[in-house]
Amino acid sequence: MLTTIVLSIFIFGFLIVIHEFGHFLAARISKVDVLEFAIGMGPVVYARQGKRTKFSLRALPIGGFCKMRGEDEDDFSEGSFNAKGKSSRIFILAAGAIMNIFGTVILLSLVFFMIGTPTTTLAEVEANYPAFEAGIRSGDQIVSIDGNTVSTWDEINASISDDKEETYNVVYQREETHFSAQITSRYDEGSGRYRIGVAPARESGFFSSIGEGVRQTVLYAVMMVDTIGQLVTGRASTDDLMGPIGIVSVVGETAQYGAVALMNLAAVISLNLAIFNLLPIPALDxxxxxxxxIEWIKGSPVNPEKEGMIHLIGFALLMILAIFIAYNDILRLN
Structure with a gap:
């Protein structure tokens, strides 16, 4: 349990710190004064004053913050956040999420560098499964399925349904010769889905890992946005939402499968943080x-008091949602 808590604190802390570091870099690029950049929260354990920024380490290892001049006050002096143009302020606010997306790509690229990128060549064809019975063997390369050329393992997965029995016309290559086979998927009791019984060979490469990391990030992002859409339209239940307590439980379970699984989980959490932070919810970036x-469209800033009140209400609603999610997390643990 202690290991799970330490790992969870490290993952959450690291992802929040790189988020705040994104704001820090964007503020520096935009020539906004950063008064303090802190790792952790609570009482200061160590601090060093730089030329323009105070760097501090705080007692509670739960994230951090980037304090900019004029960010939360009516200050339009030189070097303040408010004194900058609209595009600069948008860049600074979006930079935290951008850094989390970048972190997701890095983590997933490392995962694929470690485990390899799946190819259309088969590393394993399971005996007594449809593909093996049709004559396909390890080392064969899938060329097309039902007349559609496949060049990635994801295209193979997309071509084969796992929720119903279907027959596929598979063209595969062995050495220089092409063969064709009719393969009917079979229900696998162990995995609870329909399979033909093949697994891909993997290859490791610097550029291919980055490409796969980017592609997987986009895939995860599309899935997350779709899930948010389902929640908004009522097609998904809020009971399915998971907060920090639930994630700690998932971290503990994932850690049993090793560093690669943990890195993949951290990447997913990082992308969730990025997308959630960019939602038009009061109190968020x-x-x-x-x-x-709105200021750009109407030609003048929104009344600061009204904007502050909206953010305050939004923050209160977020806290209520957080309590609700935490309650569901506890029920799931029990």
Missing amino acids: GSRIIFIF
Whole structure:
């Protein structure tokens, strides 16, 4: 349990720190004064004053913050956040999420570098499964399925349904010769899905790992946005939402499968943090970006008191949602 808590704190802390570091870099690029960049929260354990920024390490290892001049106050002096143009402020606000997306790509690229990128060549064809019975063997390369050329393992997965029995016309290559086989998927009791019984060979390469990391990040992002859409339209239940308590439990389970599985989980959490932060929900960066766009359209800033009240209400609603999610997490643990 202690190991799980330490790993969870490290993952959450690291992802929040790189988020705040994104704001820090964007502020520096935009020539906004960063008063303090802190790792952790609570009482200061160590601090060093730089030329323009105070760097501090705080007692509670739960994230950090980037404090900019004029960010939360009516300050339009030189070097303040408010004194900058609209595009600069949007860039600074979005930079945290951008850094989390970048972190997701890095983590997933490392995962694929370690385990290899799946190819269309087969490393394993399971005996007594449809593909083996049709004559396909390890080392064969899948060329097309039902007349559609496949060049990635994901295209193979997309071509084969796992929720119903179907027959596929598979063209595969062995050495220089092409063969054709009719393969009917079979229900696998162990995995609870329909399979033909093949697994891909993997190859490791620097550029292919980065490409796969980017592709997987986009795939995860599309899935997350679709899930948010389902929640908004009522097609998905809020009972399925998971908060920090639930994630700690998942971290503990994932850690049993090793570093690669943990890195993949950290990547998913990082991308969740990025997308959630960009949502137009009051108190989040996405909402503040929306207010800048409103300012752009109407030609003048939104009344600071009204904007502050909206963010306060939004924060209160977020806290209520957090309590609700934590309650569901506890029920799931029991």
